[in-house]
Amino acid sequence: ERLAAALRAAGLAGLDLANLNSPLQTVIAGPAAELARSEAVLTAAGATLWRRLPVSAAFHSRAMTEAGRAFRSVLARATFATPRLPVLSNVTARPHEAGECADLLARQIAEPVRWTECVRWLLAQPEPEFSELGPGNVLTGLVRRVRQEVAP
Numbered sequence: 001e002r003l004a005a006a007l008r009a010a011g012l013a014g015l016d017l018a019n020l021n022s023p024l025q026t027v028i029a030g031p032a033a034e035l036a037r038s039e040a041v042l043t044a045a046g047a048t049l050w051r052r053l054p055v056s057a058a059f060h061s062r063a064m065t066e067a068g069r070a071f072r073s074v075l076a077r078a079t080f081a082t083p084r085l086p087v088l089s090n091v092t093a094r095p096h097e098a099g100e101c102a103d104l105l106a107r108q109i110a111e112p113v114r115w116t117e118c119v120r121w122l123l124a125q126p127e128p129e130f131s132e133l134g135p136g137n138v139l140t141g142l143v144r145r146v147r148q149e150v151a152p
Contacts, residue, residue, distance in 0.1 A: 003028070006045035012038055016061035019113040022145035027053065029061035060090075064110040072106035093117030119146040 003026055007015050014034045019027035028038065039050050058064065080102055086095035089104040093114040096104060119142070122128045132140045 002045060003042070003047075006041055007038065010038070010041040012041065016058075016063075017112050018058070018060035020116050021113075022116055022142045023149045024145065025142070027060075029058035030063065031058075060108070060110065060112050062110055068106050068109040071109055072102070075102040075106055078102065088118045088121065090114060090118070093121055115142060116146050119143050123147060 004017055007013075007028070012030075012034050015028050015030035015038060017026055018029035021027065028035070035052065042050050080099075082098040083096055083101070088094065089096050090108040090113045091104045091111050122130070123146070130140065130143050132138075
């Protein structure tokens with residue numbers, strides 16, 4: 001909330017919160033010129049680290065709206081069964097409900113990834129366990145940070 005307010009106050013209306021990764025880590029996305037101008041704003045607002053991610057587009061932002069529409073038309077041709085296991089949506093931070101998978105998959109392209117809320121939901125479940133698959137341990141670190149925030 002503080003980050004969004006600081007960006008608005010600085011007139012950086014073209015930037016979106018793209019990934020809400022942990023209580024202290026948020027990814028923003030938008031036009032390159034506004035991203036460059038945001039560094040001073042973020043530092044003044046108390047950010048301790050600012051870096052440009054090596055990505056090819058402003059993912060999970062309004063810049064991806066057209067891609068989301070195109071993906072929606074592809075998803076319209078697919079059939080989705082009701083998930084047998086809970087699968088959390090990046091859009092709602094809750095399990096997909098029957099009949100909404102295609103809509104949420106299309107929306108997640110242009111809406112923020114609510115990772116912190118997803119992890120909080122999982123931590124509220126009985127005996128949650130986390131395993132990171134693939135190279136690296138970025139997600140494990142993010143889970144640890146969220147877990148520290150919600151620890152009693």
